[in-house]
Structure formats: structure tokens, C-alpha cells
Amino acid sequence: MQHYDTIIVGGGAGGLELAAKLGRKYGRGAGKDKILLIDRAIVHIWKPTLHEVAVGTLNPQQEGILYTTVARRNHFSFMLGELVAFNPQERTLTVGELRDEDGSILVPKSTISFNKCVLAIGSGSNSFGTKGFEHAFTLENAQDAQRFQKYLFGRFLQTSHSDKRCLNVAIIGGGATGVELAAEMTEAYHEMHQIIGSANRFRIEINLIEATSRILPAMPEEVSAQSMPILERKQVSVHTNTRVLEITEQSVITDKGEIAADIVIWTAGIKAADRNTQFHLQTNAINQFIINEKLETSAKFVYALGDCASLTLADGSRIPATAQAAHQQASYLAKLLWAAANERAFDETFVYQDSGALVSLGFDKGVGRVAANPKKQENTIFLKGLLAKWAHMSLHLLHHFEVLGLRKTTVLALARLAQKRVSGRLKLH
Numbered sequence: 560m561q562h563y564d565t566i567i568v569g570g571g572a573g574g575l576e577l578a579a580k581l582g583r584k585y586g587r588g589a590g591k592d593k594i595l596l597i598d599r600a601i602v603h604i605w606k607p608t609l610h611e612v613a614v615g616t617l618n619p620q621q622e623g624i625l626y627t628t629v630a631r632r633n634h635f636s637f638m639l640g641e642l643v644a645f646n647p648q649e650r651t652l653t654v655g656e657l658r659d660e661d662g663s664i665l666v667p668k669s670t671i672s673f674n675k676c677v678l679a680i681g682s683g684s685n686s687f688g689t690k691g692f693e694h695a696f697t698l699e700n701a702q703d704a705q706r707f708q709k710y711l712f713g714r715f716l717q718t719s720h721s722d723k724r725c726l727n728v729a730i731i732g733g734g735a736t737g738v739e740l741a742a743e744m745t746e747a748y749h750e751m752h753q754i755i756g757s758a759n760r761f762r763i764e765i766n767l768i769e770a771t772s773r774i775l776p777a778m779p780e781e782v783s784a785q786s787m788p789i790l791e792r793k794q795v796s797v798h799t800n801t802r803v804l805e806i807t808e809q810s811v812i813t814d815k816g817e818i819a820a821d822i823v824i825w826t827a828g829i830k831a832a833d834r835n836t837q838f839h840l841q842t843n844a845i846n847q848f849i850i851n852e853k854l855e856t857s858a859k860f861v862y863a864l865g866d867c868a869s870l871t872l873a874d875g876s877r878i879p880a881t882a883q884a885a886h887q888q889a890s891y892l893a894k895l896l897w898a899a900a901n902e903r904a905f906d907e908t909f910v911y912q913d914s915g916a917l918v919s920l921g922f923d924k925g926v927g928r929v930a931a932n933p934k935k936q937e938n939t940i941f942l943k944g945l946l947a948k949w950a951h952m953s954l955h956l957l958h959h960f961e962v963l964g965l966r967k968t969t970v971l972a973l974a975r976l977a978q979k980r981v982s983g984r985l986k987l988h
């Protein structure tokens with residue numbers, strides 16, 4: 560049986576940063592034998608950009624980072640595969656077999672032992688048992704986003720040649736994902752109009768449906784209020800206090816009436832994988848692993864971070880499921896695990912520092928409130944327009960910087976800019 564000192568399962572916003580940080584600490588000599596990162600995808604895409612992939616304004620082939628490249632650069636090992644079983648008592652985990660497209664087995668199922676393990680496997684969508692949920696698209700991973708992008712452009716083309724000449728879109732969930740997706744989609748639509756002839760012009764009606772009294776309910780009220788006029792200018796119809804009862808093939812039925820929808824996207828709420836409940840660890844109602852202030856699960860030497868974990872603070876509040884929280888937890892665990900590797904005591908507990916909330920509203924707009932100094936929460940500044948958009952983009956660059964370093968991040972950012980200049984903003988294939 561293979562053995563690693565530390566296994567990190569899930570190379571997303573938190574897990575990949577943790578693997579890179581720890582690998583660099585161990586260095587060229589030891590890192591590869593001590594640390595293993597497992598992910599079911601071969602390419603990493605930072606999840607907060609999935610709405611851009613979904614409408615074709617971000618090219619995943621260009622933006623995606625190969626795990627093998629990051630592993631080599633940061634001195635850790637990488638294994639492609641899906642976690643299917645977990646035994647915290649024996650400290651082993653099982654990675655499912657890998658199959659080719661024709662169904663033949665490429666890599667058999669394997670069990671690996673560890674001293675310490677970090678679960679960073681993210682989350683999926685919470686349907687809340689809504690009838691007809693299967694008619695909606697979700698944005699849980701890059702494949703979902705690419706599948707949606709293909710479908711969206713198909714519908715753009717179809718509508719431009721139809722008698723109806725109107726595409727009805729319903730986005731369910733007015734959190735950051737839904738709001739950012741609505742704004743980005745209007746930009747993709749306008750780009751599309753630059754490409755197609757005036758004879759084929761069509762209308763798009765985007766309905767953003769939110770059950771609570773305002774969009775962006777998890778963000779400060781001011782961010783929500785300032786986002787509304789921007790969405791209205793983009794002609795997004797916002798329906799707050801509106802509960803979705805059922806999704807059909809052509810519409811969304813709400814408690815306020817029926818909304819026509821050729822395309823429905825579900826962005827309301829998260830839920831971790833059902834399989835998490837079979838891993839012999841304590842989980843909550845949405846299958847997240849319950850962790851303590853040292854990010855340890857109910858089993859010793861097994862930690863969890865990010866969207867798949869639930870940490871309730873002394874005041875009863877919960878750490879939000881955001882990339883910001885996953886990033887902070889990865890930094891904390893890198894310190895904790897490095898201290899353990901050196902047999903040093905580590906008494907610090909995880910302290911979440913809210914650095915603010917930013918929302919991207921298309922190519923050149925954003926809104927947000929950020930902490931000038933996250934240690935002094937009262938000292939915050941409000942950002943709007945291009946400045947807020949840049950601040951939002953800088954979070955993505957920061958993530959790349961954590962895993963690729965400054966030089967490669969700069970090259971990647973410049974390459975992305977150059978590509979857009981040459982090929983246009985929309986990926987149409």
C-alpha cells in the first residue's frame with residue numbers, strides 16, 4: 560500500500576494553495592515523497608470564475624492550470640482520481656478506478672495510507688428538493704460551465720434565426736454567483752450582437768430570482784443596494800421575495816406566478832456530496848464535515864477546509880463558504896501541519912478575518928466593501944466601478960500567485976490580455 564505523510568484531497572481554491580504552500584516548505588528533496596494531492600480533475604480552474612467560463616468570456620483551455628505543473632513546481636505529488644471511501648480509524652482512503660471513454664479500466668482502484676489528511680473537496684448545489692430541478696443547469700465545476708456555454712451559444716444562434724427572437728433566461732439564486740452570472744451574460748449577449756448581422760438581432764430577458772428580500776443577502780446591504788441599479792441598467796429583471804416552487808421545461812413557477820424560461824440556471828445554495836456521510840466523520844445537514852477551531856474533524860489527524868467543512872464560532876456564527884475563507888484556512892493549516900512535521904507545539908486556533916465582499920458586474924464594473932486592514936474590521940472602504948472590478952480580479956491573481964509564483968502569474972495575466980485583443984472577448988466554440 561502506498562503511504563504519504565500528508566494527503567490533501569481536492570485541489571480547489573483551498574486545497575491547491577495548501578499543497579503548494581506545504582510542498583514549498585518541504586522543498587525539492589522531501590516534498591514529493593511527503594505530500595500527495597488528489598483531485599478528480601486534471602486541470603484546475605478557480606471556481607469563482609466559473610460564471611465567466613459559462614458565458615464564454617473566459618477560456619478554460621487558456622486559464623486552466625495543469626495540476627502536474629503546479630505539483631512539479633511546488634514539490635508535491637499529484638494523483639488523478641476520485642475519493643470514494645475513507646477510513647479515519649485505519650487512516651486510509653480509497654481512490655476509485657479511472658476509466659477510459661470506452662469504459663475500459665486505465666487505473667484500478669487503490670487504497671493509500673496517511674499520517675494526516677486534509678479534506679478539501681468543495682461542495683455542489685442544494686436543490687432544496689425543488690420539483691423539476693433536473694431541468695436546471697448548475698455551475699459546480701468546469702465541465703458544468705463548459706456544457707452550459709455550449710448550450711447557451713446554441714440557444715443564441717437558434718433564437719437569432721427564430722420567429723420569436725427572444726431568449727428567456729431564469730437564474731435562480733441572487734447570491735454572488737447568480738448576480739455575477741446575470742451581469743456577465745448580458746455582456747456576452749452584447750458581444751454576440753457585435754458578431755451577428757443586424758438582420759438576426761434578438762432580445763434577451765434575464766430574470767434573477769431570489770427568495771429573500773434583497774440580492775446578495777450574505778453581503779453588506781450597501782453592496783446589494785449599489786448592485787441593483789447596475790443590474791437594472793443591464794436590463795436584468797430582479798425578483799426578490801420570490802420563492803421557486805417548480806421548474807418545468809419552459810418556465811419557472813414561483814409563489815408570485817410563472818416566469819417563461821428557455822434556459823434555467825440554479826445558483827441557490829450549496830450542499831456537499833452525499834458520499835461525505837459515509838466517511839465515518841461527523842457531518843451536518845448539508846453533508847459538510849464538522850470541524851473545530853483547529854480545523855480538525857471528528858477524527859484525529861483528519862482536517863477539512865473550505866466549502867466541504869462547517870466551523871461554528873463561539874458567537875454562533877459560521878465561517879462562510881467562500882474562496883476567501885478557503886484561502887485563509889489553507890494558510891492556517893499550512894502552518895499547523897508544518898509545525899507537526901517538525902514536532903513543534905502549535906496552539907494557535909483559526910481566526911477568520913473578513914476582508915470584505917466584492918462582486919463582479921461584467922467586464923468593467925464591480926461593487927464591494929473591503930477592509931483596509933482585515934485586523935481592524937471597522938476600517939473598511941467602499942469600492943465601485945472599474946476599481947472594484949480590478950480588486951475582484953486581483954483575488955484571482957492572488958490565487959495564481961500562491962500556486963504559480965509572481966513571474967508565471969504575470970505571464971499568464973499578460974497572455975490572457977493579449978489573447979482577448981487578438982481573438983475577441985467571446986469564446987464561441
Ligand SMILES: Cc1cc2nc3c(=O)[nH]c(=O)nc-3n(C[C@H](O)[C@H](O)[C@H](O)COP(=O)(O)OP(=O)(O)OC[C@H]3O[C@@H](n4cnc5c(N)ncnc54)[C@H](O)[C@@H]3O)c2cc1C
Binds near residue numbers: 573866918
Ligand atoms: C460562479 C461562482 C462565483 C463565485 N464567486 C466567489 C467570489 O467572488 N468570492 C468568493 O470568495 N467565493 C466565490 N465563490 C465561492 C468559491 O468558489 C468557493 O467557496 C471556493 O471555491 C471553495 O473552495 P474549496 O477549496 O472548498 O472547494 P473548490 O474550490 O470547489 O475545490 C474542490 C476541489 O475538490 C475536487 N473534488 C471534489 N470532490 C472530489 C472527490 N471526491 N475526489 C477528488 N477530488 C474531488 C474538485 O475537483 C475541486 O478541484 C464562487 C463560486 C461560484 C460557483
